Amino acid sequence: MAFSIFQTLLGCLPLLCFVSVTDGMPDPTQRDLLIREEASRQTGGRVTLTAAEQELDAYLHRLKEKEMSAAQFPPALHFFRAKPLIQQSSIFKVLQKMPKGAALHIHSSSLVSVDWLVKNVTYRPHCYICFTWDNSVRFLFSDRQPFPRWNCFYWQLLETLRAKIKDPAGFDNSLMQRLTLFTEDPDGEYPNQDVVWEKFERAFIAAAGLITHAPVLRDYLYQGLEELHRDNVMYLELRSGLSKTYELDGTIHDKVWSLKTFQDVTKKFTADYPDFLGARIIFSVHRALSVSEVRAAVEEAIQLQKEFPDVVAGFDLVGREDSGRTLWYFREALSLPAEVGVTLPYFFHAGETDKEGTDVDQNILDALLFNSTRIGHGYALVHHPLAKDLSRKLDVAVELCPISNQVLKLVSDLRNHPAAVLMSEGHPMVISSDDPSLFGTTGLSYDFYQAFVGIGGLKANLGTLKELAVNSIRYSSLPAHLKDTALLMWQNKWHAFISDEA
Numbered sequence: 001m002a003f004s005i006f007q008t009l010l011g012c013l014p015l016l017c018f019v020s021v022t023d024g025m026p027d028p029t030q031r032d033l034l035i036r037e038e039a040s041r042q043t044g045g046r047v048t049l050t051a052a053e054q055e056l057d058a059y060l061h062r063l064k065e066k067e068m069s070a071a072q073f074p075p076a077l078h079f080f081r082a083k084p085l086i087q088q089s090s091i092f093k094v095l096q097k098m099p100k101g102a103a104l105h106i107h108s109s110s111l112v113s114v115d116w117l118v119k120n121v122t123y124r125p126h127c128y129i130c131f132t133w134d135n136s137v138r139f140l141f142s143d144r145q146p147f148p149r150w151n152c153f154y155w156q157l158l159e160t161l162r163a164k165i166k167d168p169a170g171f172d173n174s175l176m177q178r179l180t181l182f183t184e185d186p187d188g189e190y191p192n193q194d195v196v197w198e199k200f201e202r203a204f205i206a207a208a209g210l211i212t213h214a215p216v217l218r219d220y221l222y223q224g225l226e227e228l229h230r231d232n233v234m235y236l237e238l239r240s241g242l243s244k245t246y247e248l249d250g251t252i253h254d255k256v257w258s259l260k261t262f263q264d265v266t267k268k269f270t271a272d273y274p275d276f277l278g279a280r281i282i283f284s285v286h287r288a289l290s291v292s293e294v295r296a297a298v299e300e301a302i303q304l305q306k307e308f309p310d311v312v313a314g315f316d317l318v319g320r321e322d323s324g325r326t327l328w329y330f331r332e333a334l335s336l337p338a339e340v341g342v343t344l345p346y347f348f349h350a351g352e353t354d355k356e357g358t359d360v361d362q363n364i365l366d367a368l369l370f371n372s373t374r375i376g377h378g379y380a381l382v383h384h385p386l387a388k389d390l391s392r393k394l395d396v397a398v399e400l401c402p403i404s405n406q407v408l409k410l411v412s413d414l415r416n417h418p419a420a421v422l423m424s425e426g427h428p429m430v431i432s433s434d435d436p437s438l439f440g441t442t443g444l445s446y447d448f449y450q451a452f453v454g455i456g457g458l459k460a461n462l463g464t465l466k467e468l469a470v471n472s473i474r475y476s477s478l479p480a481h482l483k484d485t486a487l488l489m490w491q492n493k494w495h496a497f498i499s500d501e502a
């Protein structure tokens with residue numbers, strides 16, 4: 001019986017057909033071959049490592065064994081508890097130094113650490129604050145006392161307020177709390193997805209008054225690129241709604257101003273740091289909009305891409321999938337580019353849900369039917385065998401954001417993340433951080449740690465890391481010649497990294 005199963009399974013591998021079962025015990029040689037065959041299918045399973053790389057790989061393997069047997073295993077804990085442990089991890093320190101390629105899934109309103117927002121931005125002159133009745137905050141830069149608005153009747157100049165406060169450090173901490181999801185008691189404070197998403201959207205709104213101040217936006221973007229660069233990331237694709245920005249006197253700038261600012265800042269940054277390749281925008285609107293509004297946004301995206309082909313990569317819909325509208329709901333709007341014969345690449349969030357069998361759950365398939373270039377999250381993908389085959393065949397990468405999925409309560413112990421299946425079969429995949437400032441991460445190293453140590457387990461190796469980094473360039477929206485440039489830049493960094501670490 002066992003023999004015939006082997007024959008069926010391995011009929012395609014002639015070498016194995018000669019191996020037989022003796023004395024009722026499976027042949028150890030055959031077992032070995034099967035183990036190696038399976039390992040070769042995982043992400044990075046076919047990467048050959050140099051002697052120096054093998055040495056580093058063995059070192060990482062030993063570290064991983066140690067971390068896995070420690071009393072507290074970071075990927076099994078909520079990230080807010082795990083973070084201090086991860087910071088002490090020797091694997092994490094290697095990952096910080098590792099050239100990770102590109103960050104392909106980050107939202108512009110959550111790009112920069114909250115520390116900087118509070119310690120730098122809220123200390124600038126003319127910054128007003130208001131505490132709303134629902135225990136939220138709003139910020140506004142203004143050269144005169146602001147009028148009541150946004151549930152705010154009483155705006156206080158922060159400079160004046162701080163002068164009266166006895167514990168400025170405590171006050172700053174309380175501001176940071178309102179701008180992130182961080183809490184000492186994540187399980188108590190966020191009993192379910194609805195509660196955590198509500199806090200999530202409130203924090204976004206709170207930060208908006210700071211980030212959309214025109215002079216702040218400039219520094220904010222620069223700071224965001226700096227944080228990525230410091231974490232050895234060399235390229236960014238940023239999802240952004242290109243919000244309108246405002247000046248002190250109330251002057252409003254439009255989307256094109258934001259886009260030009262993004263372009264200028266990126267140019268300045270790459271001039272200051274020639275080993276950083278650049279950044280592009282995935283223009284995004286909220287999935288709460290109506291079909292006609294999304295249609296208008298798609299038209300706008302086509303126009304923006306025509307005017308700024310080097311900067312605008314494509315289009316996405318953002319916001320919580322479970323409470324928003326489905327891709328299929330927007331089918332008429334999303335068909336517009338094909339209808340008028342233009343190409344507008346899509347980068348859809350899809351399958352960021354555990355509501356199996358719902359209409360939202362079908363976003364995965366619809367993203368593929370709309371030719372999405374990548375899939376944001378794809379948490380539900382493993383439950384859709386056909387969509388999974390299709391995305392592999394079409395070479396559509398999943399943007400895996402482990403910490404986001406955990407903090408937003410799709411999964412608690414990251415060893416149980418469905419991407420473990422995708423990794424073990426080498427599904428196209430990249431790692432990203434989604435909303436670093438809200439989750440309290442910087443760069444990609446924290447998410448790489450979770451994918452490498454938690455989701456990948458002991459079998460994820462240096463080849464896995466190498467493939468994930470290369471994937472981030474391969475699956476980026478860069479044109480072919482820039483991908484080549486990026487790959488060369490990355491390879492140089494990788495060689496330097498290996499010779500430093502070995």
Ligand SMILES: *[C@@H]1O[C@H](CO)[C@@H](O)[C@H](O)[C@H]1NC(C)=O
Pocket residue numbers: 119120121123124219220223
């Ligand atoms: C804030 O950051 C800018 C650069 O983005 C810097 O020039 C300025 O000195 C900083 N201000 C404070 C108060 O830290």
Ligand SMILES: *[C@@H]1O[C@H](CO)[C@@H](O)[C@H](O)[C@H]1NC(C)=O
Pocket residue numbers: 334335338369370371
């Ligand atoms: C998807 O791509 C196919 C093949 O290139 C094309 O025929 C089709 O029109 C595209 N669909 C959409 C909705 O863009």
Ligand SMILES: [Zn+2]
Pocket residue numbers: 105107349376434
């Ligand atoms: Zn996202």
